[in-house]
Amino acid sequence: MTAPMLEVENLSLHLGEGTRRRLILDGVSFSLKPGESFGLAGESGSGKSTVLRCIAGLYRHWTGTIRLDGEPLAARPEKDRCRLVQMVFQDPYGSLHPRHKIDTILAEPLRIHGMGDVDRRVDRILTQVGLGPRFRYRYPHQLSGGQRQRVAIARALMLEPRILLLDEPTSALDVSIQAEILNLLADLRTELDLTFLLVSHDLAVIEHMCHSLAIMRAGRIVETLSRETLAHGTPEASYTAALIKASERYDRELAGVLARED
Amino acid sequence: MTTSTDPLLSVKNLRVRYVSSRGVMDAVRGVSFDLGREKLAIVGESGSGKSTVGRALLKLLPGSAKVTADTCRFEGTHLLDLSPKAMRKVRGHRISMILQDPKYSLNPLMTVGEQVAEAYRVHHPGARAEARERALAQLAAVKIRDPEHVYGLYPHEISGGMGQRVMIAMMLIPDPALIIADEPTSALDVTVRMQVLAILDDLVKERGLGLIFISHDLNLVKSFCDRVLIMYAGQVVEELKGSELDEAKHPYSRGLLASLPRLGERRERLSVLERKPEWLIEGASR
């Protein structure tokens, strides 16, 4: 048995103040072996991004256990965590500093972590994400959406993490650009031996990228299933079955059923 | 005069050129199609000119856009010849547009019910009480469960799917013959999307409307639309039945389909789209 690379056990989190305080995550558990890719799917507001934010250290008041490479997240110093796990966001526009050149954006994590050999590392990563060193001197607004997402991926890889948290990394892109980014992520996964936790509302994207997945609803995991179960459309929960069917094609009858249920 | 065999909308050689200090941009280059009482999809990558086609029909483009067409006839009227005033009438009464994000189309300071009622009063001046009744009926018609409750909510208090239904309710008040929907469900969850599509589908079937459905989601239009126009760089490169989309022949259409991951049809790698200048029927002037 290989030890898990990422383990989440009974993760719960409240957000909001006073009367607006609400339970956002309610006992979420899953685990990923090294090199495995795991998907989180579910409707908007179900808590997918919040799970990633807990793992990335953006929230600290959760309860439960998160283990990275066997050690509890809470016990790891922040620098340590950053070198193990990095996050890529949906919006390649919002996540890159508009007035910094790509060079500065990519060198920053190295600087913070006191890592040397900056020039060579920046050039190498730009080549790895399919852009090449000449992109160092551009600004984010001089890049297309797909190129920006490549830079965001490059930045996440600067500290050579083992785990990438990918939050809807292709939702803002055209299908053809999405294909390029998904292919890139699959190549990087093999080359760099990465473990992926991928959030998407698109089940076809999850099936393409992930070995298994969990369906979330209202802060809970409804069901964890394998890629094969997803592909064959044979989940256990009726909610999962409805999501799969609704993703496959337009179906007037199914629409009627969904309308009666909500 | 229109006869029953005439199409609802007939567009021939529609062209749109944006002129700015940075130069000219031919965004739509000779698009032609007929629309009956059916669901017609316009698909293509972003920038291919889909929204520009939709907005040109409604004369909603900025002054920098130069629009020409050999024919642009709707219910016997030549749309491009209409005065702004006459066009406003067509826009409000006979052709309606739904946009991707209802948040930008609804007034944040007014309850959604008042907005639907106001839309009614614009077309039927008179009693407030009647407008309210009609608004409630419209909300029910778009399958909103508790219209009385939803009537009093502000746009920020409702979900995206509900907002989209409210938009459709508003748009139906004047009883339009043609709906142009620009990515109306792109921001919605799959289950909500299905319900919004069902409302549009029923309108086409029951009221005999024509629907232009602008989308980048090939998978969806395949099962939802009767016909599909595939746009590339301002031109329609291929036209197919929705159900025959998978048999598309044009290399651009084939490329788009192959780049799409599909449930139950996993491939190791997704194909990456090629773009060739020779696909353009006329010389590239971009």
Ligand SMILES: Nc1ncnc2c1ncn2[C@@H]1O[C@H](COP(=O)(O)OP(=O)(O)O)[C@@H](O)[C@H]1O
């Ligand atoms: N800072 C916050 N304060 C209060 N509620 C929040 C906050 N951030 C997110 N939420 C709520 O948490 C729930 C889950 O959000 P999120 O994780 O972003 O969902 P998803 O990524 O699945 O769309 C939503 O209902 C959202 O409104």
Ligand SMILES: Nc1ncnc2c1ncn2[C@@H]1O[C@H](COP(=O)(O)OP(=O)(O)O)[C@@H](O)[C@H]1O
């Ligand atoms: N107001 C405008 N001025 C100049 N160019 C524009 C304007 N609106 C759109 N364009 C250009 O026209 C082309 C088609 O745009 P659009 O119709 O929005 O495409 P789509 O809806 O298919 O994404 C794009 O290259 C876009 O940049």
Ligand SMILES: [Mg+2]
């Ligand atoms: Mg999210």
Ligand SMILES: [Mg+2]
């Ligand atoms: Mg558009």
